[in-house]
Amino acid sequence: MTVSQVSFGSHEPVLEVRNLTVKYIGDTRSTTAVDRVSFSIGTGEVFGLAGESGCGKSTIANSIMRLLKDPAKIAGGSITFGGKDVLAMGPEELRRFRWQDVAMVFQSAMNSLNPVLTIGEQIVDIFTTHAGLSREESLRRAGELLELVRIDRARLKSYPHQLSGGMRQRAVIAMAVALKPSLLILDEPTTALDVVVQQEIMAQIKDLQHELGFSVLFITHDMSLMVELSHRMAVMYGGRIVETAKARDVHADPRHPYTQALMGAFPPLTGPRVPLAGLPDGVKFRNIPDLAEAAPGHFVAPFGADDLTIAHALDAEAAALEGASR
Amino acid sequence: MSHPILSPQAGGDRPGRRFGPGEAETPALEVRGLGKTFPIGGLFSRHSVRALHGVDLSIGRGEIVALVGESGSGKSTLARCVARLEKPSEGAILVDGVDILKRDRFQASREFRSQLQMVFQDPFGSLNPAHRIDHFLRRSLAIHGRGGAGTEQRLEELMATVGLQADMLDSYPHELSGGQRQRVAIARALAVEPQVILADEPTSMLDVSVRIGVLNLMRRLRYEQGISMLYITHDLASARYLADRTAVMFAGELVEEGESLDLLANPAHPYTQLLVSAVPDPARAGSYDPVRRAALRQAVMASTGCSFDGDPDQRCSADQPVRHQVGDPANRHWVRCHLYRPRAGAGGHALAAETAPQGAARKASA
Numbered sequence: 232m233t234v235s236q237v238s239f240g241s242h243e244p245v246l247e248v249r250n251l252t253v254k255y256i257g258d259t260r261s262t263t264a265v266d267r268v269s270f271s272i273g274t275g276e277v278f279g280l281a282g283e284s285g286c287g288k289s290t291i292a293n294s295i296m297r298l299l300k301d302p303a304k305i306a307g308g309s310i311t312f313g314g315k316d317v318l319a320m321g322p323e324e325l326r327r328f329r330w331q332d333v334a335m336v337f338q339s340a341m342n343s344l345n346p347v348l349t350i351g352e353q354i355v356d357i358f359t360t361h362a363g364l365s366r367e368e369s370l371r372r373a374g375e376l377l378e379l380v381r382i383d384r385a386r387l388k389s390y391p392h393q394l395s396g397g398m399r400q401r402a403v404i405a406m407a408v409a410l411k412p413s414l415l416i417l418d419e420p421t422t423a424l425d426v427v428v429q430q431e432i433m434a435q436i437k438d439l440q441h442e443l444g445f446s447v448l449f450i451t452h453d454m455s456l457m458v459e460l461s462h463r464m465a466v467m468y469g470g471r472i473v474e475t476a477k478a479r480d481v482h483a484d485p486r487h488p489y490t491q492a493l494m495g496a497f498p499p500l501t502g503p504r505v506p507l508a509g510l511p512d513g514v515k516f517r518n519i520p521d522l523a524e525a526a527p528g529h530f531v532a533p534f535g536a537d538d539l540t541i542a543h544a545l546d547a548e549a550a551a552l553e554g555a556s557r
Numbered sequence: 558m559s560h561p562i563l564s565p566q567a568g569g570d571r572p573g574r575r576f577g578p579g580e581a582e583t584p585a586l587e588v589r590g591l592g593k594t595f596p597i598g599g600l601f602s603r604h605s606v607r608a609l610h611g612v613d614l615s616i617g618r619g620e621i622v623a624l625v626g627e628s629g630s631g632k633s634t635l636a637r638c639v640a641r642l643e644k645p646s647e648g649a650i651l652v653d654g655v656d657i658l659k660r661d662r663f664q665a666s667r668e669f670r671s672q673l674q675m676v677f678q679d680p681f682g683s684l685n686p687a688h689r690i691d692h693f694l695r696r697s698l699a700i701h702g703r704g705g706a707g708t709e710q711r712l713e714e715l716m717a718t719v720g721l722q723a724d725m726l727d728s729y730p731h732e733l734s735g736g737q738r739q740r741v742a743i744a745r746a747l748a749v750e751p752q753v754i755l756a757d758e759p760t761s762m763l764d765v766s767v768r769i770g771v772l773n774l775m776r777r778l779r780y781e782q783g784i785s786m787l788y789i790t791h792d793l794a795s796a797r798y799l800a801d802r803t804a805v806m807f808a809g810e811l812v813e814e815g816e817s818l819d820l821l822a823n824p825a826h827p828y829t830q831l832l833v834s835a836v837p838d839p840a841r842a843g844s845y846d847p848v849r850r851a852a853l854r855q856a857v858m859a860s861t862g863c864s865f866d867g868d869p870d871q872r873c874s875a876d877q878p879v880r881h882q883v884g885d886p887a888n889r890h891w892v893r894c895h896l897y898r899p900r901a902g903a904g905g906h907a908l909a910a911e912t913a914p915q916g917a918a919r920k921a922s923a
Contacts, residue, residue, distance in 0.1 A: 283764040283765050283766055284764060425627040425628055425791060426627070426791065426793070426832060426835040426836055427627060427831055427832060427835045429835065429837075430834075430835035430836075430837070431835075431850075433837075434847070452764075452765045453765075453837065454765075455794075455836075455837040455838055455839055456837040458837075458839035459837045459838070459839055478839075479839075482839045489766075492766045493765060493766055495769055496765040496766055496768050496769045497765075497794060498769070498794045498795060498797060498798035499794065499838070499840065500793065500794050500797060500821060500833070500836055500838050500840075501822070501838070501840060504797070504798060504818065506773070507769050507773075507798070508769065508770075508773070509765075509766050509767050509768060509769035509770040509773075510766035510767060510770070
């Protein structure tokens, strides 16, 4: 698979996902949430997975962590982490794999803290359970960890409700990197936060990533944020990857009509006001083919004449608006 | 008042109906010195939180004004006060030059509702799941005396206006996508032919790829029907895309206002600068400078200087929220004097989190 060879950090992929297929099996019918998805993440690389709600991006994250519950079933493909087959891990192996090798920050992470335990107790818990450290040592480490994300050490004694949303989110990120995992999965880490806080948290993740050198799988629907943070990215639609390339290339030259529509959803903050067009309601792409290399390192799912008419419809709407604004 | 900001806009690309010279003077919606205080604590508590204070805002006919600010800054409280879902503590709300708080003292009248309509954030919650789309629009028409003959035709027109197929009138809300539901909510607001639409984060719950379509629809309505809009959002980029003017709210007070493009290109208040610099923009990736941001935070919370200090034409004041004019008067861009410190009761959570971990943001004014 050529796609997986184009990684950014190093050619040694930390995580390799191949032809992953996940199905939600119902009584009468089943849905394919993730359909033959392949990608890899290199050491120290930030890989972005973009797409809107329901496209399967969170299902991928949960598959990597082996957190899928019934009725979701991994129906095919493989997930390899550092040479080990994740899908074949036993319970004990999985327990070590989670948090030590791969940590995850969930979408509503700030609500994933236990409200009746102090922040300190919850961080100490990680060290005593996973690293087998003593309480004192754990407490000292917990303090360092909070300082790493610029929260005062005294906050160890605070309960989650005493912290602001941004601080809680930073505390959760601190907990995620506590055991120095080699891969951090961020599933929409800032959607519930204000822009000012969001930017600080993203800057902090960037700093931590430089410092600790972990790889990141970054999941969001915010294309601007993704392009700013990621080295490489993939755009998902209906369980399929429709485009993958370096983030800069996707931003500069989005090729798939869906990627173009996603990009158009984020108006620029500079330059003249130009009419943009989103995806019209109810437009669907079906039977998305496998990716093909459109330019060096830039893979796009070929789209047919039907999809092109959609792209033209988009243009027509934008043109009509342009006419109206004159 | 001779303040350049309050004078009607000259020229520009403002569309809409044509008005006589006298008529254009009256803004479609005007808010004067609006304040809202919420009591906190128990029944006998004398503490209160000041959510809004001294808000002056006017929206011309066929004009879209965006109100931006972080959560907790009072944007939605302002919308709720204007929509008469909340009783303001002080100030006046003028629709078409008539003070509606005086006219309808206890609750919103039907007349007011037909002048001003709301579009809410959550299209999943604002449409009753037990009724067909047809019902929402028909009811809206009937209540406001627009029922009777011609209703069928009007329904089809409304659906066409918001870009939906007429056969969707027979659908239930759950059969529609989020974007389609929000279009129905807009059609329902349009049914009464309002002058002003109040849209509180109308796109934040929608899938990203259809958001721009809803914004385009709002823009088209303004061009075709001359409807004025107050667009409340935390998304600066969409405010810039949609709105003619943008007003920035911080801790319950307006700190800056101006033509959207000019305001976002030349933000004058440190809070606006902080907001603008926080928006992810691939075009200027890696621009995050912690030192500069710390300075901005400091300037927002406790400014020591004002860039207009020493300007003989523009007096600075720490006690009065003086408005300084920024740049070309044609841009109607003003900024509140940096020296002024709001007696904040609400807002600024994000900023307070780092400078003063506890208490500061919740300082209550008695």
